[in-house]
Amino acid sequence: MVVRAAGRDDAVALYRLSRVFARTGELRERSMARYAHDVDDFLLAESATGRVEGCAGLRFCAAPEGRDQGRTAVVYNFCVAAASQGRGVGTALLAALLAEAAARSAGTVFAATSGGAALFLRHGFTVTDAPVTWPAGLAPRPGSRVLGRTL
Numbered sequence: 532m533v534v535r536a537a538g539r540d541d542a543v544a545l546y547r548l549s550r551v552f553a554r555t556g557e558l559r560e561r562s563m564a565r566y567a568h569d570v571d572d573f574l575l576a577e578s579a580t581g582r583v584e585g586c587a588g589l590r591f592c593a594a595p596e597g598r599d600q601g602r603t604a605v606v607y608n609f610c611v612a613a614a615s616q617g618r619g620v621g622t623a624l625l626a627a628l629l630a631e632a633a634a635r636s637a638g639t640v641f642a643a644t645s646g647g648a649a650l651f652l653r654h655g656f657t658v659t660d661a662p663v664t665w666p667a668g669l670a671p672r673p674g675s676r677v678l679g680r681t682l
Contacts (some may be wrong), residue, residue, distance in 0.1 A: 534627040537573035538625035544583040585611035604637035
């Protein structure tokens with residue numbers, strides 16, 4: 532398995548994988564056009580045979596006023612195909628997202644989940660309040676848990 536940046540040709544695969552989770556309410560419904568527009572936000576985990584096993588987006592915004600910890604990054608649309616869960620795909624994706632956030636001078640990384648947060652908690656995230664500067668269109672849903680990790 533390899534984790535890599537998504538490219539224009541990956542928008543359909545991102546949409547297909549994510550749609551499964553959107554149908555159950557675990558992810559927000561996004562159109563194919565939205566994935567094509569935001570494809571540069573995404574990393575994907577790909578099997579040796581080229582099958583997309585997982586994906587996640589990472590969006591950056593300015594740090595809240597009064598904080599000197601650099602920009603804020605928000606993980607969104609984090610999903611791993613059912614057949615690939617429990618095989619380290621989520622861990623590899625999250626490690627790559629954190630490395631990308633650090634490389635791009637993020638001081639804090641946030642995520643919101645309505646499901647289990649065990650993966651994030653195992654990797655140093657803690658339950659926190661949503662930042663004021665949460666990127667438009669990615670605000671946590673009511674009932675979601677917001678998690679944060681300082682880099």
